[in-house]
Amino acid sequence: MADSYDLVVIGGGPGGYMAAIRAAQLGLKTACVEKRSNKALGGTCLNVGCIPSKALLDSSEAYEHTLHKLARHGVKVGSVALDLDTMLKRKDKVVGDLTGGVTFLFKKYGVTPVYGSGKLLKGNKVEVTAADGAKSTLEAKNVLLATGSESIELPFLKFDGKYVVGSTEALNFNPVPKHLIIVGGGYIGLELGSVWKRLGAKVTVIEFLPRILAISDGEIANEVHKLLVKQGFEFHLETKVTGAKVEGDSVTVTAQGKDGKEIKVTGDRVLVSVGRRPYTAGLGLDEAGVKYDPKSGRVEIDAHYRTNVPGVYAIGDLVTGPMLAHKASEEGVVFAETLAGMKPHVNYDAIPSVIYTWPEVASVGLTEEQLKEKGVEYRVGKFKFAATGRAQAMDERDGFVKVLADAKTDRVLGVHILGPRASDLIAECVTIMEYKGSAEDIARCTHAHPTLSEAVGEAARMAWAGKPLNS
Incomplete structure (x- = not known):
């Protein structure tokens, strides 16, 4: 007899595991199907994406800083050598700690992990094929598809795994x-x-x-x-x-x-x-009758993540929108809360994106190009990090903050930051946009001195009042 659940999630990545945990917190009997043979939850993000890449970025940044920047701070070091084996092992440990953390949370909240490849069957059933080929069937009142995405392979540039x-x-x-x-x-x-x-x-x-x-x-x-x-x-x-x-x-x-x-x-x-494309191989969309765009691979959903098949939902990289881990996570949480009778929402106009080069790039809202295309009248406020005391003290002068505000209402329409720790600075701007705030709202918030966040306040003041105070 098949095991029965209120919710079966196919995919243990940021969207899937967050949906599973939140559903279990809200009292729904939940299972999550994960296909990775090493039984590591967390999907692409934790295993081979966001987390390991950021671990390497931070390690390589430390190496670069030691080689080329410490001397300017009056710190003299002896010979500097790269120990790549240790760096890679550290990266793997970070990954292991975080994927293990998801396993712990499943145990804590009562989510049942089921390891193997999940395939959607008609009648809201999920067939799971384990690594040894054994098959089992899960029955569910609701099924959430959260299988994420995969790298696009060019037909004339096939992956060989080495070169x-x-x-x-x-x-x-x-x-x-x-x-x-x-x-x-x-x-x-x-x-x-x-x-x-x-x-x-x-x-x-x-x-x-x-x-x-x-x-x-x-x-x-x-x-x-x-x-x-x-x-x-x-x-x-x-x-x-x-x-x-x-x-x-x-x-x-x-x-x-x-x-x-x-x-x-x-x-x-x-x-x-x-780029990346939705991962749907072996998911059983055609057999189950789930509609999707054959060109992009995106599953068609309504505003509540419902597919055309009753009781079957989809989120994350499988559906429209930016392929970002935090976007998938928010959708997973909102989906679970909606399933439990709550009325949450995701504000798609206020989803930040970050690029972890150095300096970092962080953005939320519309770009100038998009505003021009829409015919929106807007004001621009820009402020360079080099004009802030903290950036100079850090010896990190590159970059600037750009605030785009509606010319008539002053409402913030977009913020774009290139500079040190832009990934952290963008959160203030996301909050302001979530509550439909203005450039004046940002400018009138007290930004501690000396901090990098002062550049955000000054750019907002420029957009609102036309002049910054420190430039």
Whole structure:
């Protein structure tokens, strides 16, 4: 006889495990199906995405800081050496601690983990195939699809797991590549490129579009480009990759420049980072009759995450919207609370995004390009970090804060930060936008001195009053 639950979640990533935990907290009998053979919960984010990449970014940043910045602070060190084995082990420990934490939370709140590949069957049943091939069936009043996404593989640039790889393999290069070629100028490629550049690799980025970070604010993206070039990145923009050939321990990537001429770049590793797509393989969408867009792979849902099949829901990277872990998590929580009879919501206009290059990039709301496209009248307030006491004390002068406010109402429409710890600074702006606040609201909040947050206050004052106080 099949086990029966109020909710079965397929996928143990940020959307799935948060939905499962919240549902269990609210008294629903809940199971979560996870396919990873090592039984590690947390999905791509905790296992091979957000967490391991940030562990490497922080470690490589410490190495870079020691090599090139400590002396300016009057700190003299002896010979500095890279211990890549230890760095990778530290990364793995961080991952293990956090995935183990999710397992602990499942036990704490009574979520039943079921390990294996989940397939949706008709009648709100889920077939689970374990690693040894054994099959079991779960029955549920409700099923939540939360299987996330996977790296896009180009047909002319197939992954081989060693020389031509996706982001997962790029977390474990050992030794450091001599020359890393990155196909795609999005945030994943630039973050991982930053790691290996700091550790000694030459990094070349090949991007099809005229600019990197295509969905970011244009002014911010252009400044990031300049700073990365200053750090040693090499870019080929408006360049179309056509193939790659492995010879010995080298890979030669062929591409076509905007002038039509062929370009050849030879390195020892190629990271293909051209985006991600919903992971639906083996999920049983067609058999169960769940509607999805065959082109994008996105599952069709309504405002309450309901698919066309009664009792079947979908969230996260499977559905429309930015492929961000925190977006999936919020959807998971809101879904569970709605299922339990509450009336929560996700404000999709106030979901932040962060790019963990250095300096960092953090944004919330609309870009200037989007405001112009919509025909919205707006005011701009900008303030450079170099004009703040804390940034100078830190010796981190690059970057600025840009606040975009409605010209008539002063309501904040977007905030874009390029600078030190932008990932933390953006939270204030998210809060203001969540409550439909104005640039004046930010400006009149007291920002401690000396802090980096003063740049946010001054940019907001510029947008509201036309003049900052400290520039």
